[in-house]
Amino acid sequence: MTTSPHKVALVTGAARGIGLAVAKRFLGEGYRVALLDIEGELLQQSVQALNDPDNTLAIHADVSDADAVAKAFAAVQDRFGRLDALVNNAGIAIFKPLLETTQADWDRVLAVNLTGPFLCTQAAAPLMREHGGGAIVNITSISALRTAYGTSKAGLAHLTKQFAVELATLGIRVNAVAPGPVDTAMAKAVHTPAIRADYHDTIPLNRYGLETELADAVFFLCSDRATYISGQMLAVDGGFEATGIGLPTLRREGSNG
Known part of the structure; x- marks a missing residue:
């Protein structure tokens, strides 16, 4: 086992998008980083590109596989000797x-989006405890897109609070970041011009977020600047969550008055 004074972070879903941006942010701050993803080839390419x-x-590894998760955290312990942050x-x-969602669809979404964070947090806590605590950030969502996805993310938001209460005595803080629309490769591929126009019309800042902006928020919650923050959900959404207050047209008229 290698013991290092450098702090260590583990980021799941780190082969691309927000996860990869978060991993880069931790590396830039002097952390050692374990990048975990189910897409093995893409993961290797991303890690090689980090150089x-x-x-x-x-x-x-698959975060919904308990044995794979246990082996993953053992690998982090063997390689780096500690764990300070889990994303x-x-x-x-x-x-x-709803009427097109199969039970297999439902089971898989819940397994990855809810059981995965449960298993990873359960595995992370003992490692964090050895060095006086740590920080965990769950990526939830401001959106209730479809039955299975929305339910899984709502469950993760509640699980965040539960973890924050139960792990506080171990010196572990647990928070969540809820992204709004982010300009990831996936969003560029699946969001039609009409969907993008709808988002721009609804988001007060009138743009998609950047992966780096999400990474900044995640790192802040894991950093020493957030040592008294736990059990919270931070929406990083350009004001999207607040759009129930004032229609876009009224907001525009108000800004011109």
């Missing part, structure tokens, strides 16, 4: 309405 073999560890970012969305 920092001394401070990175690629872990090919539960891995997630899937099946965009089907």
Whole structure:
């Protein structure tokens, strides 16, 4: 086992998008980072592109597989000797309405989006406890997109609060970041011009978020600047969550008055 004074973070769903941006943010702050993803080939490509073999560890695993999660955290312990931050970012969305959602769809979404963070947090807590605590950030959502996805993210928001209460005595803080629309490769591929126009019309800041902006929020909640913050959900959404106050047209008229 290697013991290092450097802090260590593990980020799930780290082969691309927000997860990869979060991993880069931690690396930039001097952390050693374990990047975990179910897409093994893409993960290897991303880790190689980081070009920092001394401070990175690629872990090919499915967060819904308890045995795989246990092996993943054992690998982090063996390689880095500690764990200070966990970011539960891995997630899937099946965009089907209720009457088209199969039980297999439902089971898979709940397994990855809810059971995955449960298993990872359960595995992380003992490692964090050894060095006086740590921080966990769950990536939830401001959106209730379809039955299975929305339910899984609502469950994760509540689980965040439960974890915050139960793990506080171990010196572990638990929070959540709820992204609004973010300009990821997936969003660019699946959001039609009409969908993008709708979001722009609804988001007060009138734009999609950047992966780096989500990474900044995640890092803040894991940092020493957030030592008295736990059990909270931070919406990083350009004001999207607040749009029930004032229609877009009225907001525009108000700004011109």
